[in-house]
Amino acid sequence: MYKINRMIFEIALMTGLSIALMAFFAEYADSSLGMGYGTSLTPILLLMGFEPLQVVPSVLVSELVTGILAGIMHHKAGNVSFGREKGKISRDTTIMAVIAACSIVGTVAAVVMAVSLPPIYVKLYIGILMTSMGAFILITSRKIFPFSWTKITAIGMTASFNKGISGGGYGPLVTGGQMISGVKSRNAVGITSLAEGLTCAVGIAAYIAWAALVDWTLVPYLTAGAVLSVPLSAKTVKKINHGTLRVLIGVATLILGAFTIVKIFM
Numbered sequence: 001m002y003k004i005n006r007m008i009f010e011i012a013l014m015t016g017l018s019i020a021l022m023a024f025f026a027e028y029a030d031s032s033l034g035m036g037y038g039t040s041l042t043p044i045l046l047l048m049g050f051e052p053l054q055v056v057p058s059v060l061v062s063e064l065v066t067g068i069l070a071g072i073m074h075h076k077a078g079n080v081s082f083g084r085e086k087g088k089i090s091r092d093t094t095i096m097a098v099i100a101a102c103s104i105v106g107t108v109a110a111v112v113m114a115v116s117l118p119p120i121y122v123k124l125y126i127g128i129l130m131t132s133m134g135a136f137i138l139i140t141s142r143k144i145f146p147f148s149w150t151k152i153t154a155i156g157m158t159a160s161f162n163k164g165i166s167g168g169g170y171g172p173l174v175t176g177g178q179m180i181s182g183v184k185s186r187n188a189v190g191i192t193s194l195a196e197g198l199t200c201a202v203g204i205a206a207y208i209a210w211a212a213l214v215d216w217t218l219v220p221y222l223t224a225g226a227v228l229s230v231p232l233s234a235k236t237v238k239k240i241n242h243g244t245l246r247v248l249i250g251v252a253t254l255i256l257g258a259f260t261i262v263k264i265f266m
Contacts, residue, residue, distance in 0.1 A: 016221045019045070023062065023225030031070040031233030033245075033252050034189040035171030037063060037226070039130075040256070043263060045218070054215040057207045060200040062222035066230055067197020071096075071190060073234035080190025095152055095183065096191045099174060102156030103199035108206050110161045120264055126162050127260030133176040134254025140180070141247055147182030155181065160199050170196055172253040185245040189237055 022041060030037035038059045045055045075082045081090045155177030159170045171192055178188035207214055237245070 015048075019218060019221040020225030023222045024229045027062075027066050027226035028229035028233050028236075029252070030171055031066070031074075031193055031230055032189070032236045032240075033171075033249050034175030034192040035249070035252055036256060037066075038170065039172065039260070041222070050218065051215070053207075053213065054218060057204060057214045058216060058218035058222055060203045060207070061216070061219045062226050064197050064200040064204065065223050066226040067193050067195075067200060069197075069227060070230045070233065071194025071197065073230050074190030074193060074237065077234040077238045079186040079234065079237045081187075082190075082194070092187055092191055095178070096195045098149070098152055099156035099159075099191070099195040100198040102153060103160035103195070103202050106157045106160030107199055107202045110203075123260055123264050127257050127264065129158070129162075130172045130253055130257030130260060132257070133172060133180075134250050134252070134257055137176050137179060137250030137253060138247065141243070141250060145180050145182045151177065151181035152183075156195075160202075170199065172256055175249055176253050179246060179249065185242055185249060186237055188249075189245075 022044060023037075026037045026041045029035070029040070041059060042055055045059075046052065071080075071082065074080045081092045082096070083090060083093075085091075155173055159173035159177065162170055162173060174192045174195060175185075175188045178191060179185060183191070240248070
């Protein structure tokens with residue numbers, strides 16, 4: 001009996017360490033490029049045998065912690081400014097606040113609809129949207145766009161809906177959407193990190209309110225692994241050339257979108 005219990009403990013420990021390691025690399029990519037954490041981790045954890053109500057809420061909790069931490073680290077590294085500029089609230093802070101505010105409507109609507117919409121349509125919609133965004137960023141990689149609050153608001157609503165309904169699809173849209181709305185790539189990554197953290201808080205509250213049963217078992221493993229990668233991500237963004245970062249974001253968005261579509265038919 002002792003040997004059986006020890007074996008179960010060792011398997012659980014190895015599984016937990018594996019999940020933490022995956023969270024580390026997924027969050028490093030997410031905090032460096034503004035995308036990839038929920039979009040990559042959610043399908044992997046589902047393939048490992050975990051249920052959606054174990055995965056999505058736990059991903060949201062870990063991203064609440066890492067999103068806020070990443071926003072602080074990006075600010076300290078100089079990638080984004082969440083302070084005051086010339087006596088006024090910085091534009092980065094205002095953009096982040098608008099995107100986060102949009103999450104209240106978008107995320108709650110998504111969670112309510114998540115129990116009724118066929119999953120295949122949701123995944124196909126997110127995949128096509130992300131693929132299109134990535135292709136557009138690459139095609140217009142040398143183009144400078146004028147800043148637009150209308151685009152920022154629309155992107156915030158759409159991305160928060162994606163986040164609430166699937167646990168992913170937020171970063172590629174918000175980061176890429178800001179870039180085609182006139183925000184520089186470094187600023188877009190920092191803004192996305194903090195806004196995503198606040199969006200996750202809304203999603204967590206919605207799941208607690210609407211879901212009959214939520215399993216939080218994965219939370220400590222995901223959070224521990226993800227938090228460790230944040231300082232490294234902030235330094236990476238600071239060192240990468242703006243143009244190179246923009247291309248990397250476009251490529252990552254395109255790949256994640258294509259992967260989402262392909263996975264539907266596998």
